[in-house]
Amino acid sequence: MSTVVLEIAMPLTLFVARLRYPLALAMLLLQIMIALCMGVYFTPYMAAYLVFLPWERWANIFRLRHDSSTPQPIPEPA
DSSP states (O other), X not given: OHHHHHHHHGGGGGTXXXXXXXXXXXXXXXHHHHHHHHOXXXXXXXXXXXXXXXHHHHHHHHHHHHHHHSOOOOOOOO
């Protein structure tokens, strides 16, 4: 029953931003569990869930980590 509810609710991710990440994560986990339990792989669907990831947020985090790990030049005394 929960599988049907998740699949029917998935179109809401296009319109309701608050549901986007939880529903996409739930569907990804559902696909992984189907693959592990039944041996049926829906690889294209798993790849499609990557669209829902917050890439801009991860890019900002990566930039912050990259900028803080880069050594800054020492200013020369005047």
